Amino acid sequence: MAQKQPRDCEMLESMYSMLALVFILVACVELCDAATVVDVYRLIQYDISGVPFGSRLASLNHHAGSLHFSPGADLSRTVVMIPVRELNISFVKEYISQKQPLGGLLFLLPEMFRLENEGGGGISSEVQEKQLIKNVLLELERLLIHAKMPYPVYFAFENDEIDSVLNDVKKNDATGQPATATTGGYKLVVSTSEAKKVASPTITNIQGWLQGLKAEGDVNQLPTIAIVASYDTFGAAPALSVGSDSNGSGVVALLEIARLFSRLYSNPKTRGSYNLLFGLTSGGPYNYNGTHKWLRSFDQRLRESIDYAICLNSIGSWNDELWIHVSKPPENAYIKHIFEGFSSVADELGFKVGLKHKKINISNSRVAWEHEQFSRLRVTAATLSELSVAPELLESTGGLLDSRHFVDETAIVRSVKLVAESLARHIYGYQGKNINIFADDSSLAVNPSYIRSWLDLLSQTPRVAPFLSKNDPFIMALKKELADHTDEVNVQHEVLDGMFTFYDSVRGRLNIYQVASVTFDLLLLLALGSYLIVLFSFLVITTRGLDDLISLFRRPPSRKIKTA
Amino acid sequence: MTIFHFFNCAILTFGPHAVYYSATPLSEYDTLGTSIKAALVYLGTALVKLVCLATFLKVSETDYFDPYQELLKALIGFIDVAGLYFALTQLTHRNISQNHKFQAVGLGWAFADSVLHRLAPLWVGARGLEFTWDYILQGLEANANLVLSISLAALGSLMWLRKNKPKTLIPIIYACAGIVATMPSTTSYLKRGLGWQLPKVVGFELFTSLVMAFISWQLFAACQRPSS
Numbered sequence: 001m002a003q004k005q006p007r008d009c010e011m012l013e014s015m016y017s018m019l020a021l022v023f024i025l026v027a028c029v030e031l032c033d034a035a036t037v038v039d040v041y042r043l044i045q046y047d048i049s050g051v052p053f054g055s056r057l058a059s060l061n062h063h064a065g066s067l068h069f070s071p072g073a074d075l076s077r078t079v080v081m082i083p084v085r086e087l088n089i090s091f092v093k094e095y096i097s098q099k100q101p102l103g104g105l106l107f108l109l110p111e112m113f114r115l116e117n118e119g120g121g122g123i124s125s126e127v128q129e130k131q132l133i134k135n136v137l138l139e140l141e142r143l144l145i146h147a148k149m150p151y152p153v154y155f156a157f158e159n160d161e162i163d164s165v166l167n168d169v170k171k172n173d174a175t176g177q178p179a180t181a182t183t184g185g186y187k188l189v190v191s192t193s194e195a196k197k198v199a200s201p202t203i204t205n206i207q208g209w210l211q212g213l214k215a216e217g218d219v220n221q222l223p224t225i226a227i228v229a230s231y232d233t234f235g236a237a238p239a240l241s242v243g244s245d246s247n248g249s250g251v252v253a254l255l256e257i258a259r260l261f262s263r264l265y266s267n268p269k270t271r272g273s274y275n276l277l278f279g280l281t282s283g284g285p286y287n288y289n290g291t292h293k294w295l296r297s298f299d300q301r302l303r304e305s306i307d308y309a310i311c312l313n314s315i316g317s318w319n320d321e322l323w324i325h326v327s328k329p330p331e332n333a334y335i336k337h338i339f340e341g342f343s344s345v346a347d348e349l350g351f352k353v354g355l356k357h358k359k360i361n362i363s364n365s366r367v368a369w370e371h372e373q374f375s376r377l378r379v380t381a382a383t384l385s386e387l388s389v390a391p392e393l394l395e396s397t398g399g400l401l402d403s404r405h406f407v408d409e410t411a412i413v414r415s416v417k418l419v420a421e422s423l424a425r426h427i428y429g430y431q432g433k434n435i436n437i438f439a440d441d442s443s444l445a446v447n448p449s450y451i452r453s454w455l456d457l458l459s460q461t462p463r464v465a466p467f468l469s470k471n472d473p474f475i476m477a478l479k480k481e482l483a484d485h486t487d488e489v490n491v492q493h494e495v496l497d498g499m500f501t502f503y504d505s506v507r508g509r510l511n512i513y514q515v516a517s518v519t520f521d522l523l524l525l526l527a528l529g530s531y532l533i534v535l536f537s538f539l540v541i542t543t544r545g546l547d548d549l550i551s552l553f554r555r556p557p558s559r560k561i562k563t564a
Numbered sequence: 565m566t567i568f569h570f571f572n573c574a575i576l577t578f579g580p581h582a583v584y585y586s587a588t589p590l591s592e593y594d595t596l597g598t599s600i601k602a603a604l605v606y607l608g609t610a611l612v613k614l615v616c617l618a619t620f621l622k623v624s625e626t627d628y629f630d631p632y633q634e635l636l637k638a639l640i641g642f643i644d645v646a647g648l649y650f651a652l653t654q655l656t657h658r659n660i661s662q663n664h665k666f667q668a669v670g671l672g673w674a675f676a677d678s679v680l681h682r683l684a685p686l687w688v689g690a691r692g693l694e695f696t697w698d699y700i701l702q703g704l705e706a707n708a709n710l711v712l713s714i715s716l717a718a719l720g721s722l723m724w725l726r727k728n729k730p731k732t733l734i735p736i737i738y739a740c741a742g743i744v745a746t747m748p749s750t751t752s753y754l755k756r757g758l759g760w761q762l763p764k765v766v767g768f769e770l771f772t773s774l775v776m777a778f779i780s781w782q783l784f785a786a787c788q789r790p791s792s
Contacts, residue, residue, distance in 0.1 A: 187693055516695035521568045524700070528572060532579050539587035 036161040036512040040106070041237040042505060043144055043153035044464075045195055049499040053146065055153035058505045060190040062103035064512070066166060067091065068173040076101035079188045081166055083108040083158065087136050089143070096147045104152040106188065106510075107140070108166070113240075113403055114157050134401055141236045141399045154190065155237045155400070156510060165512055189511045195503035201466035201496045203232070203282035203290040206479050208258060208486030210265050210276035221301065224275040225423060226309035226381075229254040230284030230291065230370055231478065232465040233398030239462050239507040243398020244407040247284060248458035249316025249415070252451050254278060255481055256416045257423070260444060262485035264424070272427035274307070278486060280478055282465045285397035286500055287367040290465075293494040295377055308338060309381035310423070311370035314396060315415040316407040316455075318386035320351045322415065325383040325390070327360045327375035334380045341422040341431060342384075348434065349417055358390060366393060384419065386411075404459035409452050416446050454481075466502040569699075570690040576703030577682050580710055581675045588667060593660055595668035602651045602672030603679075609647030610680060616640045634757075638749035645745050648673065648720050662725050670717030674710040682706055701766045708766070711773040715780040716744045722787055729787045737783055744776050 043055035065078035067088060082092070084107055095102060110133060144153065156162065165186055172185055212222045229250035235241030242248065258278050264270045283290030295303070315322065324342060326335050339355050346353040360372050367373055368390030374381030387396060417438060424430070424437045438444045461474050468475060470493055483489040540549040585591055585599070620636055651669050660668070682702055690699040719741040722729060729737075751769055754760045760768075 189693065511693075513693035514695050515693055516569065518568070521572060524572045525568075525575075528575050528579065532575070532583050535580060536583045536587045539584060543588045 036165065038156050038159070038162055038510050038512070039507065040154040040156045040190060040510040041239040041507050042195075043149070043155070043236055044234075044238050044506070045503040047499075047501040050501075052148050054144070054148070056148065056150050057104075057152040058190070058192045058195045058508070060104050060152045060154070060188055060510070062188060063515075064106075064165065064169045064186040064188050065103075066170045066173050068170050074101075075103065077103045079104040079106055081106045081108060081169060081188075083166065084133060084137060084140070085110060087140065089136060089139055092140065093143060096143065096149060099150075102149075102151050104154070104188070105149070107153070107155045108158045108162060109155055109400070111158050112405060113400070130405070134406070137401045138399075141401070142395070144236050145394060152190065154508070154510065155240060162512070185515065185517075187513045187515045189513065190508045191511075192505050192508050195505040198466045198502040198504055201500075201502055202470055203293070203465050203494050203496045204468070204470060204475050205282055205290050205294040205492040205494070206280040206475070206482055207294070207490045207492070208278040208482040209488040209490075210258075210261060210278070210486050211488075212265075212273050212275045213268060213271035215273065221305050222273060222275050223307040224277050224302065224305045225307050225427070226277040226279060226374075227254055227257055227312070227419070227423075228279040228281060228291065228309055228370060229312040230281045230288060231463060232282045232284055232290075232468065233402075233463045234285035234394055235397065235399040235402070235464070237400060237506070238464040238467055240400060241398045241402075241462050241464050242404075242459050243402045243463065244404045244455065244459040245316040245402050246314040246396050246398045247312070248398070248455060249314060249407060249412050250312035251280060251458060251478075252454045253312050253315060253412055253416045253419065254280065255454055255485070256412075256446060256451055257420050258482060258485040259450065260416075260420050260438060260446070261423075263444060272424075274427045275305070276486075277306070278482060280482065281370070282468075283494075283496055284370065285394055286465075286496060286498055287365060287393070288370050288373045289496055289498055290494065291370055291373040292367075294492060295373060295379075297492060303377065303379065306374075306379050308334060309371065309374045309379060310338075310419060311374075311381060311383040312415070312419070313370060313383050313385040314387055315384060316386075316409075316412050318411050321354060321386075322346070322351065322418070323354045323356050323385055323388050325356045325358060325369050325371065325385060326381075327358060327369075327372055328380065330355055330357055332380075335382070338380075338382055338422075341426055342418060344432065345418055345421045345425070348436075349414060349421075351414065353418070354388070356388065368392075384415070398463070404456065407455065407459070409448060409455055412451050412455065413446050413448055416451070420446070464506075465496060466500075467504070467506055566691050566693055569695070570686065573686055573690045573699040573703050576700060577678055577686060577706040578675070580707050581671060581678065584667075584671055584710065584714075590664055590668055590671070593664055595660055595664055598655075598660065598665065598668035599672030599675065601655050602669040603676035605647055605651040605655070606673050606676035607680070609643055610676075612647075613640055613643050616643065634749060634753060637752070638746055641748055642745060645716075645720070645741075648717060649724060652717065652720050653724050662721055665725075666717040666721035667714060670714035671710070673717065674706075674713035677709060677713065678706045698762065701762050704766050705769060708769040708773040711777045712744055712747055712769075715773070715776045716741065718780045718784050719744065722784060726787055733783060733786055740776065740779055740783065744780075747772065747776075 042058060045052075045054040045056060045058075047053065060079060062077050062079045065075060065080050067080065067082060067086075069075065069078070069080075080102060082088075082105065087107075092105075094100070169186060214222060230247050231251045233241040233243035233246070235243070258276075261276055265272070265276070279291075279294060281288065281290040281294055283293075324339055326332075326339075328335050330336065330339070335355075339353070343353045358368070360367075360375055362376065367376075369383045369385075371381035371383040391397075420438050421436070425433070425435070428437075430437075438446060440446075457477075463474065475491075479489055479491055537549055540552065585596075590599075617637070617640055620640065621633060648669070651673070652666065682705075686699055686702070689696075719737055722737050723741060747769070751765055754765050754768060755762075
């Protein structure tokens, strides 16, 4: 026996080191076994000239609550889950304006806003609901973008799992037991590191060039017509900001116009005596910063050769009226010429085009329309848009609402017809004549499926410029598409300057855990303890007798050593 | 909090083994060596079982209860009995009484089973934030398993070690041992064949384990009488 003891000890010791190793390995395994994991999209976090806006935190680890909390409850450690369908905008307003403490906010967007959800439902029963949600979302987004919230704010899409969680939370709240650390409930966890500043965000402009046909012996430079659309977006949730209408519709129209004219220009007989310049610019929401840089990079001769520029902005959801916005007075000969060209084509197509004049103020840094950047450099330009008034900064730039559902592709088709037809009449000198160059059944007809496919792609691609890298697949796709239709494509990378600072971590994964409360665990421990004590007493009594059990408590603990 | 929960579940799963060891005379006679040996035998048996399962059983993609496969599984389950036989009869124990021997073997057997089957899921699962009743039920299952293992060891020691037992009791002993040995297959059938929920299955296990323990105890006591 004396020999055996040390051997056992040695064995045990070697086992211990093995066990320790195993435990270290096991402890390293990261656990993720939540009841539900959903994708969440964070509210944008940005600074304007150092003034903070948006959601200032990214990581989330709090209990879930609903809007049915008992009045006066402390919500500083609660994430309030709010379905947008039943959003109480005054609550949000109150909490944000009074800077009340909150653990976080989680907005649940209806399923139909999901990016992969294509093909915009036109079911009549949904129309009213859509309209309702539209108004609420517009107000909410405006509120959230211009407020500063010292807690994380996330968006998620409703699904069955999250709905059942929400129902449980509501039930819990209705009984007057707010979920805290001691009463159990659901815990919402988004584990990310804190958001970091996006260092020197780049903006990428893509330009395509279609060379016109020079007449023999003509020494003068050919005039140029520019067609421009800004493609990037800005919205409450950068990862959801697809901007189908603003300005996906403009991009789609530009690509289709490029495709149409490339067919005309590929044949020397039909090549016009105008150069065509296609520009996909970035930085649109930030006073058209990309357009500004792009224009500055032109050499003097090119800039002077530009006859006029047509900017396309939000042309995907209008019914019977489009607007041409200009900065020069309508009496100006060039403007008159452009407007008359457009309105005559519009008359033939059966809708109206209106002219809006807005003077530019050089001292004000705000640039509401893209053409104003051209006008500042004394280039004649106009913006074609469905919006009748200039949007405010960071508005109508592709927010939560601006999804595929609210864009009508026939509107884009009509806009393309308008622009292409007016340009073609100008180029080939058919002004005022009723000649349909891009007639519907000809080989030059506008292709609705091309428009649809690009619109679908744009409606699934968030395009907030600071979060698009230089070689983003989307930018590459745009470049390739433009290269297919034009003679020469240039890509220009610039640094977004100005007063904006952005922060990353725009999306995350939300783990929803059903947790037990500490009290439950304490009670469980008590129950287990008493169970073991009862078991011990029972075993001692049955195997050794009651006396032994009593003597166990009487005698000093040295008793064991004696027996050994 | 979650470590707390893990701790609770661990107490429930492994506590009874420790309590059993310290409360019964096992600790007084220092039968730890026997238990460890039984646990090692269990490890070997589990290995052999795994090899057999991997060799003879098809991998079922569905949770469907296939009687033939289950029968095969039950037969392979009897390797356990062989292992127990080996542990009870072939291992050279220090001179401890049969009475303590089967308890020590059963305890070691059950403990090894718990460690092998329950420790890893417990460590991975109960530490997570998510709360489920599964680990508490699993702990209760471990308790039932302890009782069953000791009962089986008791019946085994009656079958293989005790020579002068009443003839009338022999068939009963064998029948009981058969029932206890097929318990894993029975629970598997309840779970998959009848689609019982885990709480119900655990309740059944607890109930049958107590019944079987009582019967084995009575049998053991009945066999004890003539010798004393």
